[in-house]
Amino acid sequence: MYRQRDGAGEWGSMAAGFKGNYIRAIGILLLLAAAGRALAQExxxxxxxxxxxxxxxxxxxxxxxxxxxxxxxxxxxxxxxxxxxxxxxxxxxxxxxxxxxxxxxxxxxxxxxxxxxxxxxxxxxxxxxxxxxxxxxVPPDNPLVEIKEQAVEGHEVELNCIAPRTKPAATLRWSRDRRELKGISNKQESGKTFSVTNTVKFSVDRKDNGAIITCEATHPALKGQKKQTQYVLDVQYSPTVKIQPSQGVLREGDGLTLTCGVTGNPLPSKIIWSRLNETLSDRVEIHGDTLNIPSLSMLDNGTYICSTSNKHGRASDQYVLVVYDPGAIIEAHTSVPYAIIGGILAILVFLVICVLIIMVWCSVRQKGSYLTHEASGLDEHGEAREAFLNGGDSHKRKEEFFI
Structure with a gap:
């Protein structure tokens, strides 16, 4: 029993020694850490x-x-x-x-x-x-906008917005009329800087010509500001032609000027005047988009054609010239204007429709009243027939009853 207690005492002493050494080691580590912090703070x-x-x-x-x-x-x-x-x-x-x-x-x-x-x-x-x-x-400059191919009506256009040198990579966005256009962004690293490209594609027609497409760049160095570049769409399309006469009704001796209104991109530079199945008179004066006949005669009657073209197509318009003699023109001018005649006809048609509606309504109402009276007088008609067969009433009474 004594040895057991002595052994227990030895183990206790060893445990106490180990605990003391552990505490001293922790203290040394803490001192070293404090010293390191002190040195770091130098x-x-x-x-x-x-x-x-x-x-x-x-x-x-x-x-x-x-x-x-x-x-x-x-x-x-x-x-x-x-x-x-x-x-x-x-x-x-x-x-x-x-x-x-x-x-x-x-x-x-x-x-x-x-x-x-x-x-x-x-x-x-x-x-x-x-x-x-x-x-x-490295903030971006105003982005560059490049178009892959010329925009043509009915086709798809591809635009590239480029920020060639930024750090970190800039963010590029497309917009049109304050609405964002979805594009595909790509960036390439070159040393410490980045080159960023945003590509957008969409179909165009002639109404898109002149539309403004905006590319804007955002970057931390801009502190909330934006760099942007606007691109004006140049959409090419085939021409259209419309002839405008100087006046409506024409008589002999009047002058006539026809103007050929042309649109297209590129705008056609050459306009051709002709006359259907005939040659133009020597009296006809042509100056680009205008055709002038100083003094009309019956011989000028016919169909006049203006035509033009560009690399995307051709277009033409026709004007049928009818020259009246002076008497016909005077009668036409003294007659009632077409607008007044049209108004009068519209009123007459409206009145006829109203009369028909009233007549139909009255007919339906009268028929319904007759049927009602007939149903309510069945007994009286039976009595009248009986009286007639029996001969009990005079002719006057019969008439009164039937009435």
Missing amino acids: VQAENVTVVEGGVAEINCKFRQNEGSTVVIQNPHRQTLFFNRDRALKDDRFQLEEFTQKQVKIRVSNVTLEDEGGYFCQLYMEDTHHQIATLTVL
Whole structure:
């Protein structure tokens, strides 16, 4: 029994010793961690983000650097400043501030090559350093808009919106009349920058000619602003032709001018005047889209044709010329205007329809009244027939009854 108690005492002593060593180890680790934090706090550095071409400030803060050496290095580990002395001959780097607590460096006209980690190093009994990361943003310029092929009516058009150089990649969107057009976006990386393309496709017709399509780019460096480019659609289509006469009814001796209104894209440059199955009179004057006959005669009667074409098709229009003698024209002018005649006819038709409706209504009403009277007088008719057969009533009474 004594040995058992002695053995238990030995195990207790060993456990107590192990526990004490464990506690001391934990304490040492905590002290080392605190020392590490203290060493880490000897130097502090701030990360910086700047737009390409802008100005960046790199700050290195020290707990104390009295009697110590301060060295600032760029991402390529080239020394920029050794204490107050410039080490790298680059005037874009300027020492703005040098105190026991802080060193501030100003970098102007920042480029992508300046991006990376800047080392703030403090040489005391021990060496301490921190890294200030410089991030350079590259915003997009106004995007470029390119068309793959000429837009033609009835076909599909393909437009590309391009932001050739951004960092990070810009976001591109298409819109028309403030409504978004769905496109397909693609980006390619080139070194530290990206080239972004957004492609949109849609069918077009002639009414789309002149429509404005907008491509806009958004980017973190723009701070909510947008860069945009507008593209005016140029849709080509076949021509249309419409002849407009200078006046309506024509008589001998009057002058006539026909104007050929032409549309199309590209706009036809050549207009051809002709006369159906006949040649144009020598008195006809043609000036581009106008045909003029100074003094009409019966011989000018006929069908006049204006035709034109472009690379997408042909079009023509006809005008039938009828020349009246002066008497017919005077009678036509003294007659009642066609609009008044039409109005009078419309009123007459309306009145006839109303009369017919009233007649039908009265006929239906009269027929219904007769049937009702006939049904209610069946007994009286029976009595009248009986009286007639019996001969009990005079002729006058018979007439009165039937009436």
